[in-house]
Amino acid sequence: MKKLDSLEPQRTVHSDHSVIVPPNTLRAKALVRVKKGQAEIDEMVARADRALQSLAPSFTEWMNNEILRLFEAMDQFEQSDQGDEASKSFFIVVHDVRGQALQFGYPLAGQMAGGLCDLIEHRGEAPIPAVIMRRYVEAIASIVRTGIRDEANALAVELARTLAKVVTEYRTRVAEGRGVALRVAGDGAAR
Amino acid sequence: MYRVEYHRLRFLVVDDNTYMRRIVKTLLHGFGAREVFEAEDGAAALDAFASHYPDIVFTDWEMPLINGIDMAKLMRCSDNSVNPYVPIIMVTVHSERHRVIEARDAGITEFLVKPLSAQVIHQRVLNVIAQPRPFIRTATYFGPDRRRTKAAEYNGPERRSGGSAELIAPRKLAAGLVQEG
Numbered sequence: 001m002k003k004l005d006s007l008e009p010q011r012t013v014h015s016d017h018s019v020i021v022p023p024n025t026l027r028a029k030a031l032v033r034v035k036k037g038q039a040e041i042d043e044m045v046a047r048a049d050r051a052l053q054s055l056a057p058s059f060t061e062w063m064n065n066e067i068l069r070l071f072e073a074m075d076q077f078e079q080s081d082q083g084d085e086a087s088k089s090f091f092i093v094v095h096d097v098r099g100q101a102l103q104f105g106y107p108l109a110g111q112m113a114g115g116l117c118d119l120i121e122h123r124g125e126a127p128i129p130a131v132i133m134r135r136y137v138e139a140i141a142s143i144v145r146t147g148i149r150d151e152a153n154a155l156a157v158e159l160a161r162t163l164a165k166v167v168t169e170y171r172t173r174v175a176e177g178r179g180v181a182l183r184v185a186g187d188g189a190a191r
Numbered sequence: 192m193y194r195v196e197y198h199r200l201r202f203l204v205v206d207d208n209t210y211m212r213r214i215v216k217t218l219l220h221g222f223g224a225r226e227v228f229e230a231e232d233g234a235a236a237l238d239a240f241a242s243h244y245p246d247i248v249f250t251d252w253e254m255p256l257i258n259g260i261d262m263a264k265l266m267r268c269s270d271n272s273v274n275p276y277v278p279i280i281m282v283t284v285h286s287e288r289h290r291v292i293e294a295r296d297a298g299i300t301e302f303l304v305k306p307l308s309a310q311v312i313h314q315r316v317l318n319v320i321a322q323p324r325p326f327i328r329t330a331t332y333f334g335p336d337r338r339r340t341k342a343a344e345y346n347g348p349e350r351r352s353g354g355s356a357e358l359i360a361p362r363k364l365a366a367g368l369v370q371e372g
Contacts, residue, residue: 030320045309099251100210
């Protein structure tokens with residue numbers, strides 16, 4: 001039989017902070033000593049894993065639905081003013097797809113969605129045109145639709161490399177363009 | 192060694208994605224949980240929190256309107272919060288250091304990076320029940336103690352008044368709250 005000494009949090013007040021220890025009601029309510037050792041825990045975890053595995057046959061269908069959602073979000077973003085609000089809404093969907101891809105066994109699609117998340121998140125400092133973002137969306141879709149789950153898949157790895165190269169080239173060109181513009185401005189100021 | 196009796200606990204799962212809610216719910220049911228409530232965004236979660244009094248909250252980070260971070264702050268700091276001490280487990284794909292720190296500073300109890308498995312869920316649940324941290328209130332923070340461990344190599348000044356010894360006493364006190372009878 002377990003009982004709580006007190007239901008009031010214990011407080012220790014200092015000049016710049018307080019330390020509060022709430023009563024551990026959860027421990028009293030739900031923590032019990034195991035009877036069969038580690039095997040009992042392992043059995044419980046295995047049972048929960050089996051429950052998760054029972055959902056696995058649906059993962060392909062769920063992921064395909066997420067891809068449709070991703071394309072819808074891409075369309076909406078392209079048709080919007082592509083400002084902060086639109087970027088945030090698009091980011092939430094891409095971020096969701098990233099999580100789902102990792103959960104449903106498409107690690108490369110997840111990594112690519114992560115790359116797209118970075119591009120959207122850092123648009124302020126390094127803007128990327130929507131057309132490049134669409135390439136990411138199409139690449140994620142192809143990986144999912146062709147059922148590539150292997151992280152070492154040569155085609156998917158090449159696709160990821162190509163996308164990264166496109167982004168780097170675009171940024172380099174923008175930086176060079178800025179450099180030219182700055183030099184021109186500098187020349188003008190000198191005169 | 193201890194195990195958790197999930198059927199005695201009430202959970203709230205907050206995620207804007209139906210599939211992820213289903214994954215977390217299925218895992219919790221697999222552990223034997225019976226009462227698992229769902230909310231699809233932070234606002235709905237705050238309603239569910241006030242009406243269902245969950246023992247443990249699982250939340251996504253990125254959600255429309257009120258995200259997981261803002262929701263956690265409201266659960267912790269709102270004047271009419273039904274349980275400011277509720278364990279909040281953040282489930283996300285954000286694994287960057289600055290994100291973990293942001294979650295910690297919002298009062299998140301545990302951080303869990305996708306993909307989820309039964310083992311990681313169980314570890315976090317066991318942790319919040321068996322080894323809860325004391326809460327700290329400062330002018331700018333209220334939530335679980337952000338110092339999980341005492342770094343042996345740290346030689347800097349003690350930034351809190353009173354020193355670190357006072358953090359140890361409440362832990363002993365917490366352990367003493369539950370007695371074998």
